Amino acid sequence: MSEQLPGRILNAKSGAISAGGTAPVARARVRTQSRAQVARLRFLRNLPVILLYAYLIVMVIFALFPMYYVIQASLAGDQNLYATSLQLFPVNPTFSNYVYAFTREPVFNWLLNTTFVCLLSTAIGILFSITGAYALSRFRFRGREASLSLLLALQAFPGLLAITAYYYLLEYLNLLNTAPLVGLALIYAAGSLVFGTWNMKGYFDTIPVDLEQAAMIDGATMQQAFWRVTLPLATPALAASALFMFVGSYTEFALANFVLNANSNGSNLTFILGLNALQGTYTTPWGYFAATSVIISIPLMALFLYARRFFQSGLTVGGVKG
Amino acid sequence: MLQVKRRTIFFYLLPIIVMILLINMTPILYTLFLSFTNNTEFNESYNFVGLANYIHLIFTSDSDLYYVLALTILYVIVCVALFVLVGMVTALALNHRLVKGSAIWMSLLLVPWAAPSAITALIWKFLFNYDFGPINEIGRVFFGAKFGIPWLTNPVAAFIAVVIVNVWLSYPFFTVVMLGALQSVPKEMGEAASVDGANAWQTFWQVTFPQLRPAVTPITILSAITTFQMFTTVYLITAGGPITDPARPGATTFVMIYMYNQVLGASAANIHYAQIAAFAITVFIILGALTFLARALGARRSEAPV
Numbered sequence: 001m002s003e004q005l006p007g008r009i010l011n012a013k014s015g016a017i018s019a020g021g022t023a024p025v026a027r028a029r030v031r032t033q034s035r036a037q038v039a040r041l042r043f044l045r046n047l048p049v050i051l052l053y054a055y056l057i058v059m060v061i062f063a064l065f066p067m068y069y070v071i072q073a074s075l076a077g078d079q080n081l082y083a084t085s086l087q088l089f090p091v092n093p094t095f096s097n098y099v100y101a102f103t104r105e106p107v108f109n110w111l112l113n114t115t116f117v118c119l120l121s122t123a124i125g126i127l128f129s130i131t132g133a134y135a136l137s138r139f140r141f142r143g144r145e146a147s148l149s150l151l152l153a154l155q156a157f158p159g160l161l162a163i164t165a166y167y168y169l170l171e172y173l174n175l176l177n178t179a180p181l182v183g184l185a186l187i188y189a190a191g192s193l194v195f196g197t198w199n200m201k202g203y204f205d206t207i208p209v210d211l212e213q214a215a216m217i218d219g220a221t222m223q224q225a226f227w228r229v230t231l232p233l234a235t236p237a238l239a240a241s242a243l244f245m246f247v248g249s250y251t252e253f254a255l256a257n258f259v260l261n262a263n264s265n266g267s268n269l270t271f272i273l274g275l276n277a278l279q280g281t282y283t284t285p286w287g288y289f290a291a292t293s294v295i296i297s298i299p300l301m302a303l304f305l306y307a308r309r310f311f312q313s314g315l316t317v318g319g320v321k322g
Numbered sequence: 323m324l325q326v327k328r329r330t331i332f333f334y335l336l337p338i339i340v341m342i343l344l345i346n347m348t349p350i351l352y353t354l355f356l357s358f359t360n361n362t363e364f365n366e367s368y369n370f371v372g373l374a375n376y377i378h379l380i381f382t383s384d385s386d387l388y389y390v391l392a393l394t395i396l397y398v399i400v401c402v403a404l405f406v407l408v409g410m411v412t413a414l415a416l417n418h419r420l421v422k423g424s425a426i427w428m429s430l431l432l433v434p435w436a437a438p439s440a441i442t443a444l445i446w447k448f449l450f451n452y453d454f455g456p457i458n459e460i461g462r463v464f465f466g467a468k469f470g471i472p473w474l475t476n477p478v479a480a481f482i483a484v485v486i487v488n489v490w491l492s493y494p495f496f497t498v499v500m501l502g503a504l505q506s507v508p509k510e511m512g513e514a515a516s517v518d519g520a521n522a523w524q525t526f527w528q529v530t531f532p533q534l535r536p537a538v539t540p541i542t543i544l545s546a547i548t549t550f551q552m553f554t555t556v557y558l559i560t561a562g563g564p565i566t567d568p569a570r571p572g573a574t575t576f577v578m579i580y581m582y583n584q585v586l587g588a589s590a591a592n593i594h595y596a597q598i599a600a601f602a603i604t605v606f607i608i609l610g611a612l613t614f615l616a617r618a619l620g621a622r623r624s625e626a627p628v
Contacts, residue, residue: 052415052418052421055411055412055415056412063430063434063490063494065456067433069456070445073448088456128338129338132337134334135331135334138323139323139324139330139331141328153610156610158606160551160578160581161353161578161603161605162349162350162352163582164356165352165353166349168352169344187345189341189345190341190342190344191346197338222324251440252440253558254557275444276558286454289448297437
């Protein structure tokens with residue numbers, strides 16, 4: 001099936017190219033050659049183009065196939081997914097899997113739990129990293145260089161290596177049984193704090209300190225200068241950092257799996273744990289799994305598309321605006 | 323630079339100091355401390371045993387350290403080589419003068435990069451399913467009804483499967499970086515080389531590739547480090563399995579997965595926290611050395627929370 005589509009595109013393309021370039025010369029030769037020979041010559045001349053496009057089409061199929069397959073599987077109802085022959089198009093498209101996911105599975109609970117963890121961890125991470133980054137960028141104090149090196153060293157340490165210690169820490173803070181989601185958010189926030197601080201500090205460094213000094217000469221306090229002048233200018237970096245923090249927490253698996261114990265219907269889990277649990281047993285409900293993974297991906301992809309405009313200015317140095 | 327009171331500086335730094343001391347530093351220091359004790363799940367004591375755990379880890383013949391490290395390094399080498407190869411071929415194809423609309427191709431090829439990787443890992447596990455997965459179903463179209471690759475139960479196939487997924491996830495990044503570098507290579511250089519009689523292969527190796535190297539080196543080191551500590555994607559697909567020899571970890575048990583399974587695994591009867599801590603510190607030292615090397619070569623590590 002996929003063999004025919006590239007062929008058609010290529011013929012159109014290569015026809016246009018050969019007609020444009022060498023037409024007069026070729027036409028002179030055509031009289032002395034048979035039609036088959038001309039076709040063969042034209043094919044050989046266009047072979048590089050054909051191979052290039054064939055390669056690109058294979059790569060695009062490779063890139064998009066998993067998403068395509070899951071979307072069509074989510075629409076395919078339930079029965080035909082248990083066939084062992086290939087189904088690439090849903091024969092009778094139906095939303096029954098989505099209805100099931102929303103009514104029988106605790107998808108709304110997962111959404112609430114995950115959103116809660118992500119918002120809390122992003123809020124803590126952003127608030128703490130902007131004050132810390134501002135101090136590291138604007139103030140000079142003993143131990144400043146050492147703190148920056150320490151942050152870099154911390155960044156090299158994958159939190160996963162200390163997973164037992166995190167468990168004990170949450171137990172010690174009495175969060176493990178009372179509010180495990182708050183505990184998760186705290187650890188995610190601390191994990192993203194290092195990146196956030198470095199990113200924000202780099203951006204603050206590019207905003208001239210003269211702006212704040214001017215504001216302070218005009219009568220603003222230092223606090224006002226920070227919150228009203230510098231911070232609004234740092235919006236792109238703020239948005240990029242927040243997005244990274246949010247997305248990082250959205251699908252974190254290792255620690256959440258360690259800390260959260262599923263209750264009877266799994267309504268206290270985060271998205272990714274719930275989705276993983278769907279696949280756990282011998283009789284995986286593929287249709288429900290597909291529908292749920294589409295539901296989970298949509299908010300994140302939407303967020304990504306919305307926030308893309310912040311990326312270029314937010315993660316590169318040198319973005320003084322205004 | 324602003325001149326402010328000491329109290330103000332302290333006030334601004336307090337939140338981040340508390341957070342880093344409590345949540346970032348304490349677990350690391352606790353793990354370091356643990357690695358010098360004999361703490362297990364059952365004895366719950368913290369007797370100082372010096373370097374005994376490290377000696378056990380490094381010098382015992384049945385230690386899993388070398389097996390897991392060798393497996394991880396093999397995975398890193400295979401993956402990173404494929405990232406560079408596939409990324410470069412794709413970038414060269416997109417940069418070819420006969421290929422039109424490279425921006426559209428690029429945005430299609432970038433989809434795996436933007437998708438949430440934990441979810442796509444579970445989707446890939448679905449695709450690799452022996453009976454109902456579409457990959458084996460496509461195989462049955464061509465090779466008859468009995469065809470089937472045991473993707474998740476055969477050790478070699480499982481290793482190949484997690485390589486495929488990682489290549490799928492990561493090569494777009496390489497393509498983007500290399501395409502950017504290729505587009506900054508002046509076309510005249512290649513033309514000059516071919517006027518001087520170089521063939522396409524020579525032109526590539528002598529002219530184009532040296533221009534790519536400054537862009538490729540840092541991202542290669544960067545992705546070697548991230549692949550070395552890869553956890554979620556591989557764990558969600560294979561959970562470190564399949565296990566063929568009960569005395570050894572499974573065929574996709576890379577360092578992070580090994581640690582996780584040691585702590586959480588159902589097979590562990592009496593979890594030896596101290597030895598796991600020693601393993602963690604050893605891995606951290608290796609990672610630290612790699613990161614130091616990367617920074618010396620001018621790469622910047624990207625961030626994954628926790």
